[in-house]
Amino acid sequence: MISDHPHCFLCKHSLPEWYDAIAARSEIVAFKRGQVLFTEGEPASHFYFLHGGTIKVHKQWGAAKDLIIKFAAPGDVLGHRGMGKEQHFPVTATALEAGSACRISTEFFLSSLKVNNGLAISMMMLYAGELQEAEHKMRNMVHMDVKGRIAEALLTIRQVFGTDAGGNINNLLTKQDIASYAGTTYETLFKVLNEWGQEGIVAVSGKDIRIEKEKKLKGFILY
Structure with missing residues (x-):
């Protein structure tokens, strides 16, 4: 052993x-x-x-x-x-x-x-x-808004699972899993990712998620 x-x-x-x-x-x-x-x-x-x-x-x-x-x-x-x-x-x-x-x-x-x-x-x-x-x-659930929780969740998931050659998060999770980790609903996650995609903060294609503007993403997080 x-x-x-x-x-x-x-x-x-x-x-x-x-x-x-x-x-x-x-x-x-x-x-x-x-x-x-x-x-x-x-x-x-x-x-x-x-x-x-x-x-x-x-x-x-x-x-x-x-x-x-x-x-x-x-x-x-x-x-x-x-x-x-x-x-x-x-x-x-x-x-x-x-x-x-x-x-x-x-x-x-x-x-x-x-x-x-x-x-x-x-x-x-x-x-x-x-x-x-x-x-x-617990502090995040009480004091951080949903965008901050989703931003922190994406950064943590990237840290845990790493990225592939294209920079996409090596994601073993479903979108529902990501929502559950961020303490929100699938519908809210979907809406926020679409908004961030239009702003160029993240790139989403099917299951693939790539963080494009890390500094801006971190700006949503309450430290």
Whole structure:
């Protein structure tokens, strides 16, 4: 596991003496695009340490809408949001592309924390970082207008997924996904992208989105 997946969060932050225990108590699970790893409301029985692929972490928002909380990439942890008093997953994790992850039980993860101080500290820093990010997103939802949220969403998505040779965002997301990440509706996203397209701020062709005037796009964002 260590040589094949050098960026695995669990192995990276555990003592070498703990590797045999990890090998005995973990399993590598493969997933396909569109597969759900766990669903909001289910008992939080497992942790996932992502080895490959990209995952969207999303939450029910209103009657029939989703809010995308974050994107997980190789090296990230999934399932930790279920830790707490009720021990249920507060979010859903869905694969945007095929990949694999190391899966362990919650019980073994707690045992690992007791043995590995480095892992415990790294998890504490992970929670602190995600809390800051959640506060940032909450502030944006309250104080930033919809154009600012869409602008920040496009820049973040480009940072996460990169661009192709033509400068288009390597987009694994649908327009609905982008709207969900920006905390808006598909109709509003469509309207704003059309407006920005006419102004030359972005270029949109089907699923392809290319940022043409980054400085102007950043001007919509409240820092």
